[in-house]
Amino acid sequence: MSADPGSAVNRRPLRSCGATAALSVALLLSSCTSSGVRGAAGSGGVGDPLFPSLGNGGYQVRHYGLDLGYDIKKRHLDATADLTAEARTDLRSFQLDLQGLRVTGVQVDGEKAEFSREGHKLTVRPAEVLRKGAEFRTRVDYEGTPQEMKDPDGSTEGWVKTRDGAFVSGEPAGSMTWFPGNNHPRDKATYDFTITVPKGYTAVANGELRSERTAKGRTTFRWHSGRPMASYLATATIGRFEVHTSRTPEGLPLYVAVDPAEAKASKKPLEKLPEIVKWETGLFGPYPFASSGAIVDNTPERIEWIALESQTKPVYAGAPDTPTLVHEMAHQWFGDSVTPKTWADAWLNESFATYAEWLWEEREGGKTPQEQFDALYEDTTDLKRWAFPPGKPGKAKNVTGIPVYERGAMLLQELRNAVGDKTFFTILREWPAEYRYRNADAQDFIDFCQERTDEDLEPLFEKWLYEKGKPELTD
Numbered sequence: 001m002s003a004d005p006g007s008a009v010n011r012r013p014l015r016s017c018g019a020t021a022a023l024s025v026a027l028l029l030s031s032c033t034s035s036g037v038r039g040a041a042g043s044g045g046v047g048d049p050l051f052p053s054l055g056n057g058g059y060q061v062r063h064y065g066l067d068l069g070y071d072i073k074k075r076h077l078d079a080t081a082d083l084t085a086e087a088r089t090d091l092r093s094f095q096l097d098l099q100g101l102r103v104t105g106v107q108v109d110g111e112k113a114e115f116s117r118e119g120h121k122l123t124v125r126p127a128e129v130l131r132k133g134a135e136f137r138t139r140v141d142y143e144g145t146p147q148e149m150k151d152p153d154g155s156t157e158g159w160v161k162t163r164d165g166a167f168v169s170g171e172p173a174g175s176m177t178w179f180p181g182n183n184h185p186r187d188k189a190t191y192d193f194t195i196t197v198p199k200g201y202t203a204v205a206n207g208e209l210r211s212e213r214t215a216k217g218r219t220t221f222r223w224h225s226g227r228p229m230a231s232y233l234a235t236a237t238i239g240r241f242e243v244h245t246s247r248t249p250e251g252l253p254l255y256v257a258v259d260p261a262e263a264k265a266s267k268k269p270l271e272k273l274p275e276i277v278k279w280e281t282g283l284f285g286p287y288p289f290a291s292s293g294a295i296v297d298n299t300p301e302r303i304e305w306i307a308l309e310s311q312t313k314p315v316y317a318g319a320p321d322t323p324t325l326v327h328e329m330a331h332q333w334f335g336d337s338v339t340p341k342t343w344a345d346a347w348l349n350e351s352f353a354t355y356a357e358w359l360w361e362e363r364e365g366g367k368t369p370q371e372q373f374d375a376l377y378e379d380t381t382d383l384k385r386w387a388f389p390p391g392k393p394g395k396a397k398n399v400t401g402i403p404v405y406e407r408g409a410m411l412l413q414e415l416r417n418a419v420g421d422k423t424f425f426t427i428l429r430e431w432p433a434e435y436r437y438r439n440a441d442a443q444d445f446i447d448f449c450q451e452r453t454d455e456d457l458e459p460l461f462e463k464w465l466y467e468k469g470k471p472e473l474t475d
Contacts, residue, residue: 001171001331001350001400002307002324039092039129044121046184050343050396053120054173055184056095059085062135063189066179068236069196070203072165075145077101081179083138091130096122097176097183099158101144108138122180146178152397155304164259165201165238167297169308169315172343172399175231185339186439188228195236196220202241204257206234206311208291225311227289228437230339233311237295248274248292250281255293255313262296265319270294272322276329279363280356284330285429288337288436292329296320309353311336323357330356333432341441346399347390347465348445351408352428358409373413376406377473391442391465411464418460419453427452 042058065082083096099120106115108126116123122140130136146159146166158174160167168178176183195203199217207225214220241257248254254273258266273294281287293313303317307324309331316324335349358369367375376385384401390408393399416424427449434448446461463471 001305001309002320002327002353039090042089042091042094044095046186048184048342048344050393050399051172051184054097055187056097056121056182058089058091058094059087059130059136059182061085061182061187061189064179064181064191064234065194066191066236067194068178068203070166070238072198072201072238075161076143077146077159077178078143079141079179081138081140081142081181083140083181085136085138085182087130087132087134087136089132091126093123093125094130096124096138096140096180097173098122098140098142098180099149099173099176100147101142101178103140103142103180105141106139109136113138120176140180142180149174149177160299160303162239162297162299164240165197165203166236167239167299167303167315167317168235168237169310170232170234171308172232175234178236179234181231183231185230185232185343186341188230188339188437188439190227191223191225191229191234193223193225193236194220195223195238197238200240201238202243202257203236203238204241204255204295204313205236206313207289208253209255227311227337229311229336233309233336235295235310235313235315237297237315239297241295246274248277250278252277252287253291255291256296257294257313258296259298261298262316262319266296266316269320269322269325270296273325273329276322276326276360279360280326280329280333283356283359283425283428284333285433288332288432292332294320294325309335309349323360326360327353327357337437338432338435339439341439343396343399344393345391345441346393347404347408347411348440348442350400350405351390351412354405354409355412358413369409369413369416373410376410377470383470386470389464389466389468391461407464411461414460414464415449415457418455418457419449423452 042056044056045052046055046057048054061083063084067080069078097120106113106124111127114125148156148158148160157169158177193205196218197203199214199219203221205223207223210222210224212221242260242263244256246254256270277292289312291312295313296316299317307314307316307328309328314328330353334352340348358372362368385403385406388394388398388403390404450457
């Protein structure tokens with residue numbers, strides 16, 4: 001994710017992905033088995049230290065099939081979500097995250113299921129207990145006007161209505177404003193999107209466009225995303241876009257959708273997209289997905305941030321500059337392919353994406369990463385980068401605060417100094433390869449790095465990742 005560029009020294013992240021006051025308290029059901037009833041009640045929440053009400057226990061989603069019909073003038077959504085999941089325990093009920101919208105019916109394995117709502121939790125009670133290890137399919141029919149949501153810092157996410165459609169972004173919780181699911185990064189799944197909009201509009205989602213058909217004044221776009229994806233990375237952005245399709249010299253398909261109002265300002269940066277993909281592939285290893293691209297919208301002023309790394313196609317709230325493209329594309333490896341186990345480790349996403357910007361600037365003849373480090377360390381005009389340690393953000397509103405970006409990138413530079421360039425750049429390639437399409441946390445990364453050097457890295461990570469205040473430099 002990228003935020004307002006800020007000063008020349010500091011690209012400040014204005015985006016804060018909180019979901020405490022803005023989210024309803026989860027409906028917590030007992031996991032005990034009552035007399036005469038087999039199976040547990042799946043929990044609401046998965047124990048995330050920053051967002052305890054996000055996600056749900058008892059099952060793992062394997063696939064989402066989302067069928068969305070959006071009336072732009074009426075701002076009305078008619079939708080069906082088909083979820084294929086695996087029960088992790090015997091379940092007499094389970095929960096899904098869905099904020100707002102009206103549920104008109106639920107089926108589990110083709111049988112009508114009882115359901116109830118409380119806050120952003122939809123509790124489903126199948127006709128029969130779901131056995132541990134069994135695959136089951138849930139269909140949810142729902143409709144209404146999707147509502148954007150506010151994070152604690154006042155920033156906006158979710159289904160954000162625009163003059164010509166919707167700008168759809170989901171970090172950390174906004175996906176539940178437009179489809180029901182297990183809304184936590186650790187539950188990654190594949191996706192199919194069928195999106196029907198009035199003729200003349202374009203609907204862009206993750207993955208590859210399988211078909212586009214117009215009939216009776218409406219156009220249906222079918223998108224397929226075949227690699228595991230966290231729910232916060234899903235998008236279904238709608239507008240009157242100029243669409244450009246192409247391939248990189250290496251053959252990677254590109255799909256770029258740009259609002260005409262942003263076309264001129266976006267042209268030069270977007271022309272660098274193939275070059276950026278090739279350069280980052282050289283640094284981080286093979287590109288992890290079957291396609292790439294970008295969605296550049298012209299959003300209302302209430303969007304306080306710049307971009308989000310939606311899988312395969314980052315979404316930009318306006319024309320991006322080249323460093324922002326570099327940042328969001330780096331996230332395809334760090335954040336999208338390798339995803340944090342909890343939101344407490346968002347630094348694993350942002351530190352690498354920020355460091356990629358530093359490497360790009362050096363490539364273009366600007367400051368070296370060490371010079372970036374020195375400038376930030378010596379700067380006394382803004383002490384927010386020392387407000388909290390990136391590995392212990394403490395509060396939901398801090399999950400993408402300045403330390404997560406800047407101090408996280410500074411940690412990587414200190415790691416580079418400790419292990420040397422050869423080992424460091426090996427880590428940059430082998431880390432996303434080792435955890436490709438998986439989840440990881442800070443300890444996974446620390447152990448991974450330690451296995452590749454004889455240097456004792458514990459003091460470095462303790463200082464830069466977990467200690468409060470401004471770390472002292474050592475000779």
